[in-house]
Amino acid sequence: MPRExxxxxxxxxxxxxxxxxxxLCDGCGKCCLYRLExxxxxxxxxxxxxxxxxxxxxxxxSDYPNRKKKVPDCIQLTPKKVAKMDWLPLSCAYRLVHKGxxxxxxxxxxxxDRELVHKLGLSVRGRSVSELDAGPLExxxxxxxxxxxxxxxxxxxxxxxxxxx
Ligand code: SF4
Numbered sequence: 001m002p003r004e005x006x007x008x009x010x011x012x013x014x015x016x017x018x019x020x021x022x023x024l025c026d027g028c029g030k031c032c033l034y035r036l037e038x039x040x041x042x043x044x045x046x047x048x049x050x051x052x053x054x055x056x057x058x059x060x061x062s063d064y065p066n067r068k069k070k071v072p073d074c075i076q077l078t079p080k081k082v083a084k085m086d087w088l089p090l091s092c093a094y095r096l097v098h099k100g101x102x103x104x105x106x107x108x109x110x111x112x113d114r115e116l117v118h119k120l121g122l123s124v125r126g127r128s129v130s131e132l133d134a135g136p137l138e139x140x141x142x143x144x145x146x147x148x149x150x151x152x153x154x155x156x157x158x159x160x161x162x163x164x165x
Contacts, residue, residue, distance in 0.1 A: 007164070008097050008109065013079035023164035024097065026107055026117050029059040029124035030089040030145050031075075034137055037087075044087050047140035050128035059118060059125030090146045091122065105152040109164065122149055 004010070007020050016024075034049045053071055055062040067074045075081060077094055088095040093103055106122065108114040118125045127144070134140055 006109070008093070008103055013082060013094065013097055020164050023109060024093040024103075026091070026093050026123075027060065027114060028089065028091065028117055028122060029054060029061075029128070031092065032061065033124060033128065033145065034131065034140075035087055036137055036141065045141045046089075046145040047134075047137050048124070048128050048142045049131050049134040049137055049140045050124060052130055052132050054124070054128060054130070056124075056128045056130060057126065059123045059128075091149060104149055106149065120150055 007016065008024065011020070013021070029050070030046075032051045032054045034047045034051075036045045036047060037043070038045075050056065051061075051071055051074070053062050053067055053074075054060070061067055063070060068076065075085075077085075079098070082088065082094045082098045085095075091104060093107060096103060103109060105111075106116050106120055108116065117123045129140060
């Protein structure tokens with residue numbers, strides 16, 4: 001009997017329920033970094049400068065429920081917004097699903113391990129500087145944000161996929 005497709009392959013972002021939608025985020029924190037856009041040149045560089053609310057040690061927002069109040073221009077993702085946000089990191093789960101692609105092998109919905117994104121160095125944990133300390137953004141341009149992730153190990157990790165429901 002053919003195996004049922006996981007929800008992120010079977011549904012569009014629009015069709016997902018709240019739990020499924022929330023579970024997609026891999027917690028990389030890369031969308032909390034500042035970008036430098038040159039409209040004339042059509043370029044967009046990423047920096048390691050993070051929003052003041054990002055906790056650099058954990059790579060997580062330090063006040064997620066109140067982030068909009070404290071940082072009014074914090075973007076709350078919706079399917080419509082994802083479609084327009086071409087600056088989202090290449091590995092962002094919302095971007096991947098929007099483009100009809102599968103999640104990477106290391107995603108917690110596949111492995112059940114929410115720490116793996118950090119262990120593999122695919123998140124901002126320990127690599128960002130707060131905007132409160134950074135100084136000019138031009139001094140902080142980095143190339144690791146969209147670097148290719150590690151290849152899938154030959155041996156399947158002995159982990160259980162997360163159930164978002
Ligand atoms: S870039 Fe995407 S997957 Fe990473 S924290 Fe932001 S919303 Fe979540």
